[in-house]
Each structure stands twice: as C-alpha cells, then as structure tokens.
Amino acid sequence: MxxxxxxxxxxxxxxxxxxxxxxxxxxxxxxxxxxxxxxxxxxxxxxxxxxxxxxxxxxxxxxxxGTLGGSSQVNAMNAAWAPDSEWDYIAELTGDDSWRHEEMRRHLMALENATYVRQGTPGHGHDGFLKVSNPPGTLQTIAEFPNVRSFFSEIIREVEGEFPNGTEDLARRLGRDLNRVDTDRYKPSAYAALTAIDPETASRSGIARHLNAVVAAGHPLTVSLHSLAQKIIFEEGKTGPKAVAIEYQKGEGLYSAGGQYNASQEGEVRAVRGKEIIISGGTFNTPQILKLSGIGPREELEALDIPVVMDLPAVGNFMQDNYETSVTIRAQEPWLNTSGPCTGTFDASDPCFVMWQTNATGPYVSAAYLLFNSRSSVSWNEESDLCFGSVPTGVKPGFWPGYSNLSSDPHYWSTSVIKMQTANPAGTVQLRSKDPRITPAINFHFFKQNADHDLTALSEAAELLFRGYDNTGIPYERVWPSPDVSLAQGIKDETFSHHATSSCRMGPQNATAAEACVDSKFRVKGVEALRIVDASVWPRVPGSFVNLPTFTMSTKAVEVILNKE
Structure with a gap:
C-alpha cells in the first residue's frame, strides 16, 4: 500500500x-x-x-x-522499532529492569513475523501475528530513474560521509535492517522501509486481523463494534476505588469525530463487568474516558460537575509528539515517469486498485521511499535525533480536509523530517463537555518548551536536504518551508505531528499524582483493578514511529497481566 x-x-x-x-x-x-x-x-x-x-x-x-484496530488500521504502517536507549530510559525512570531493551526485544520477537529476514536471524521472530516486510518499490525505482538514484546517493554522502559505489552498493545501504540487534543501529544512515504489510496480499498486517482470527478460532473473546465507552464504574475496594465495569453506548455514528456522526442519535446504554478494566482508548480518548469517570484534575472535573473519584492531575497533561516538518522542492525536471492508469479512486473503476485487490500487484503495492536517520548538533546522545521520510512526487505532507485527494506531481520532491528525542511535554487533552460523544479540546502547545533546541535540529535537517538537492545538480525552487520568511519561522509555521503520546504517562512507583498516571505495570495510581495499555502511557515519544513500539509494549502488558503483577 x-x-x-x-x-x-x-x-x-x-x-x-x-x-x-x-x-x-x-x-x-x-x-x-x-x-x-x-x-x-x-x-x-x-x-x-x-x-x-x-x-x-x-x-x-x-x-x-475509528475502526477495529484503531490507528494501526489507517496509519502508514511504518515498523521501526524504538532505539535501545528509549527502552533503557523507561527502565531507569521506573526502576523496573523488565523494560530494558534486552527484555523488550523478547516481546518484539513474540509478536512479529519478520518476512524480510531469514529464519533464525538473531533478534527477530517468525511466529507472531504481525507480518513485517520490506516492499520492493524503492529498489525498483532507483534502478529505473537516474534522477532519483542521484538524489538518494547525495543524501547518503551527506549522512554517512561517503558516496555509494554504484547501484548495487546503494541498494545495500537502502536495505539495512533498522530493527537488527546492533548497538549502532540508530547511528546516521539510510535503511530499509520496513512496514507492517503482508507481502503475500500487499495489505496491512495488524491487530484487527489478529483479533478477527482469534474470534474465528472460537476463543472466548467478545468484540463489540459500534460501541462508545462513556465511563468506568467503581466500587469501594480494599485501599480505595476499584474499577469493576465499563458503561458504554451501543449504536452507530455516536462520536462527534466520526464522519457518520448524528447529534440526535442516542445509543443503547450497556455495561460489562470484569476482574480488571483495561483502557486502550489511545492518547486522545483514554484521558477523556478517565475524566468522564471522575479520574483527573479536580478543578477540571468539578467545573463540569463530574464527581471526583480520584484527583489525578497528570491525566490529560504532558502530551507530546514528534515534530514533523515538510521540506518540499519543485525541480525543473521530473523525478519519475508517473504516467499510468491509476485514478486514485480506490474502487472498481480504478485499474490499479483492481490489480492490488485481485493479485497484490501494481503501483499501489509500494512506493519509492527513502528512509534515513541523521544526528543534529543538539542530539542528547550519540544517536540520531532526526528521521527523514523522503518521497518523489510528494507535493505537501500534513493533514487538512481533503488532503487525501491531493494529486502527485513528478516535478516535486517532499521529505518529512521527524524530530526524535522530543523535548516539549506541554500538550493537553481537556474535556469540552461531560457528554462522551463530544471530542475533547486538544492542544499540543508547540514549541512551548525547549523551542530553540527543537528548531535548531529541524533547521539543520532542512539545510542537509537542500545540500542534497544542490549537489544533485537539477535546478529547483523551494516550496516548503516558505522562502519568504526565515528558515526557522517557515518550519514553525508548517510543522505538524501524528504520533501523539504521553497524555497518561508512566512514572516511577513514588511519582506523585501530578507527575504520572500509571506505574511500570500499567496500573492507574490510586485505583484498584484499572490499567491503561496504549500510547498514552509512554513517558516520552519512543523514537520516530510509535506503531511497532506500542505493539511491543502491549505484548509486555499481556505478560504482566497474566502474571498478575
């Protein structure tokens, strides 16, 4: 895809x-x-x-x-594993060595089916539900289009300090396994575009397919679709409130973020009890559910007349994300020959969609995609703090109404620069209403903390890319960041994000209610039988892409819960 x-x-x-x-x-x-x-x-x-x-x-x-599997069903399926240092940071923060990277790789191996490496490759699993592959589009493109090959080579010279020795050497560098067992895997270099795609069907591999398979196999799992959780139900426990059930509405079009939302629609209210209640609503919805249930900052809850079950100020605070900025140019020569039958309608009238759907072939199977990491002058260790996803024909990354209808242009080249080592935990998720159907107010408070640090790194990334374009030798004009303002201002104006984490962050056992929501066992502070297992608990964004790290975290959570820790 x-x-x-x-x-x-x-x-x-x-x-x-x-x-x-x-x-x-x-x-x-x-x-x-x-x-x-x-x-x-x-x-x-x-x-x-x-x-x-x-x-x-x-x-x-x-x-x-907004479907079974959550954002893993609509994201770019990137399957980069977090740097070892990020896992070790959690272990050191919480005092729990089970989070160290050596232990967490055990969970990675349990969940993955690494189709792109040989059976027995150290550090990789082949029996898990998540198929990880390396689609062929990039290597095919560099072999066919010299302008693309030239830019890729110039970027590798910038990042790795040497020019590739021909197409075969370039392909070798672009085929590196970022998820290998290697203390240097996050040093500046290019690497393979690993994705959670089943190579046999060219369709996404993820938790939705796995859950459906579990149900089809007859296991006692109930999946309730068209259901909106509205609050947790509590009883008095041994040490305080104890979560005993989830109350939810059953019906279609209940949540205001959905395209099928109907404000007049009311769902049937139901409840389901459990020995433990595990919330996996994600970075936006987990704090919403907790607050609607009376767990969160006292002042915010009381302002909406929500009875306070537990005053937990960390809920909905400390949210952060990878800054992502677009560096886009328009060259005088086309990078690719994009003529073809694809209509972009993704239905029976689209020949490329039909090719993909019937036999997993055609242009929609994969795309030319250069991934590489680089280290800025402000990286807080010896590892890369910048990730680059570079795409020929890309016009403008980011999100706005209608963005998916944007057509490609062979003269454009767009690179998304993703800032790792996030330094701005200032984001908030706050209730607008005690109506569970209404989305919360979400503000990332970009560049509120450590702005100079992050803007320096992003500016150095843009300058690296412009050197690559200059050395390729094809005349071009700069599109983004805008050439009409300073580079830093242009970056600030257009930066976006889509890897939100940490709105119910994890902390050490002795952290206060103002500092953390959960401990290293995913347990909500001060509440019995309630855990959170999703991206909201990350203490900080784990590297460049949260997809595979969050799958790994959830696999660890399974072990923790089954062991009754």
Whole structure:
C-alpha cells in the first residue's frame, strides 16, 4: 500500500475519526499554518491563511483510526522499532529492569513475523501475528530513474560521509535492517522501509486481523463494534476505588469525530463487568474516558460537575509528539515517469486498485521511499535525533480536509523530517463537555518548551536536504518551508505531528499524582483493578514511529497481566 492509499483510509468514513487540534496558544502564530482549517456556514471547510468572513476556526486536522484496530488500521504502517536507549530510559525512570531493551526485544520477537529476514536471524521472530516486510518499490525505482538514484546517493554522502559505489552498493545501504540487534543501529544512515504489510496480499498486517482470527478460532473473546465507552464504574475496594465495569453506548455514528456522526442519535446504554478494566482508548480518548469517570484534575472535573473519584492531575497533561516538518522542492525536471492508469479512486473503476485487490500487484503495492536517520548538533546522545521520510512526487505532507485527494506531481520532491528525542511535554487533552460523544479540546502547545533546541535540529535537517538537492545538480525552487520568511519561522509555521503520546504517562512507583498516571505495570495510581495499555502511557515519544513500539509494549502488558503483577 502506498502513501495515497493509506491517506485515503485515514480520511474517509467509516475507517477514521477526524479530530481538529490546536498547535499553539498564540492565535496569530496558529493561523500562519497553511493547513489551518475553518468551518463555513454551509458546513464545508476552508483551508488556508486568508479565511472568508464569517468562518469559524476549526484547527488542524488530526485523523485517527475509528475502526477495529484503531490507528494501526489507517496509519502508514511504518515498523521501526524504538532505539535501545528509549527502552533503557523507561527502565531507569521506573526502576523496573523488565523494560530494558534486552527484555523488550523478547516481546518484539513474540509478536512479529519478520518476512524480510531469514529464519533464525538473531533478534527477530517468525511466529507472531504481525507480518513485517520490506516492499520492493524503492529498489525498483532507483534502478529505473537516474534522477532519483542521484538524489538518494547525495543524501547518503551527506549522512554517512561517503558516496555509494554504484547501484548495487546503494541498494545495500537502502536495505539495512533498522530493527537488527546492533548497538549502532540508530547511528546516521539510510535503511530499509520496513512496514507492517503482508507481502503475500500487499495489505496491512495488524491487530484487527489478529483479533478477527482469534474470534474465528472460537476463543472466548467478545468484540463489540459500534460501541462508545462513556465511563468506568467503581466500587469501594480494599485501599480505595476499584474499577469493576465499563458503561458504554451501543449504536452507530455516536462520536462527534466520526464522519457518520448524528447529534440526535442516542445509543443503547450497556455495561460489562470484569476482574480488571483495561483502557486502550489511545492518547486522545483514554484521558477523556478517565475524566468522564471522575479520574483527573479536580478543578477540571468539578467545573463540569463530574464527581471526583480520584484527583489525578497528570491525566490529560504532558502530551507530546514528534515534530514533523515538510521540506518540499519543485525541480525543473521530473523525478519519475508517473504516467499510468491509476485514478486514485480506490474502487472498481480504478485499474490499479483492481490489480492490488485481485493479485497484490501494481503501483499501489509500494512506493519509492527513502528512509534515513541523521544526528543534529543538539542530539542528547550519540544517536540520531532526526528521521527523514523522503518521497518523489510528494507535493505537501500534513493533514487538512481533503488532503487525501491531493494529486502527485513528478516535478516535486517532499521529505518529512521527524524530530526524535522530543523535548516539549506541554500538550493537553481537556474535556469540552461531560457528554462522551463530544471530542475533547486538544492542544499540543508547540514549541512551548525547549523551542530553540527543537528548531535548531529541524533547521539543520532542512539545510542537509537542500545540500542534497544542490549537489544533485537539477535546478529547483523551494516550496516548503516558505522562502519568504526565515528558515526557522517557515518550519514553525508548517510543522505538524501524528504520533501523539504521553497524555497518561508512566512514572516511577513514588511519582506523585501530578507527575504520572500509571506505574511500570500499567496500573492507574490510586485505583484498584484499572490499567491503561496504549500510547498514552509512554513517558516520552519512543523514537520516530510509535506503531511497532506500542505493539511491543502491549505484548509486555499481556505478560504482566497474566502474571498478575
């Protein structure tokens, strides 16, 4: 599946929920983003920096998965494992050595089926539910298109300090396994575009397929679709409140982030009890569920007349994300020959979709994609703190209403620069209403903390890319960041994100309620029989992509829960 196909899945009902978030407190800075959306009187959206009179600010589109499997069903399926140092950080923070990278690799091996390496490769599993592969599109493209091959080679010279010795050497470098057992795997280098894609069907591999298989095999698992959790039910436990059940609404179109939302629709209220209640609502919805249930900052709950079960100020705070900024140029020569039958409609009228659906072939199977890491001057260790995803024909990364309909252009080249080592835990998720159908107010508070540090790294990344374009020798014009402002301001204006974490973050056993929500065993502080297992518990963003690390974390959680820790 290529970039266009997963973008389509992420923006269209019934697969996704569409949140609108804020990036800044400062309204003047917020609306400098060309992706900022406004709601018009007829219900449609305007996107841009010059909205018409009477329009209402909506914010920045932030699509999430609204189907079984959550965002793993609509994301780009990147399967990069977190740096070893990130796992060791959690172990040191919590005092729990079971989080060390050597132990966490055991969980990675249990969940993955690494189809791209030989059986018996150290550190990899082959019996898990998650198929990880290396689609062929990149190597095919560098062999066919010399301009693409030239830029890839120049970037490798910038990052690795030497020019590839021919196409075969370039292919070797682009085929490195970032997830291998190697203390140097996060040193500056190019590597393979590993994805959670089943190579036999060219379709995504993930938790949804696994859950369906578990049910089909007859195991006692109940999956309730079209269900909206609205609160946790508590009883008095031995040491305080004890979670005993989840109350939910059953019905379609209940949540306001969904494209099928109907405000007049009311679901049938049901409840299900359990020995333990495990919340996996994700970075936006887990704090919402907790707060609706009376767990969160006292002042916020009391302002909405929600009875306080546990005053836990860390809920909905400390959210963070990888900054992601686009470096886009338009060259005088095309990078690729993009003529072909694809219509981008992803239905029976689209020949490329039919090829993919019937025999897992064609342009939608994969795309040319250069992935590499680099180290800025402000990295806090010897590892890379910048990840680059570089795509020929990409016009403009990011999210806005209608982004999935954006056509490609062979003269454009776009690179998403992803900032690892996140240094701004200032994001918040706050209730707008005690109605569970209404989305929370989400503000990432971009560049509120350590702004100079992050802008320095992102600026150095852009400069690296411009050197690569310059040395390729093809005349081009800079599109993003805007050439009309300083480089740092242009980056600040257009930066976005889509790897939100840490809104119910993990901390040491002795952390206060203002510092952390859960301990290293996923247990909510001060509440019996309640755990959180999702990306909201990360103490900080684990590297460049949260998909595979979160799967790994959940596999660890299974062991913790079964062992009654």
């Amino acid at each position: 290529n970039e266009l196909s997963y973008a389509y899945a992420a923006e269209n009902a019934p697969h996704s929920w569409q949140y609108f978030v804020e990036h800044f407190d400062n309204r003047t800075q917020a609306v400098r983003d060309s992706k900022y959306a406004y709601t018009l009187s007829n219900g449609s959206y305007y996107v841009g920096v010059d909205p018409p009179a009477g329009s209402t600010p909506a914010g920045i589109l932030y699509p999430r998965g």
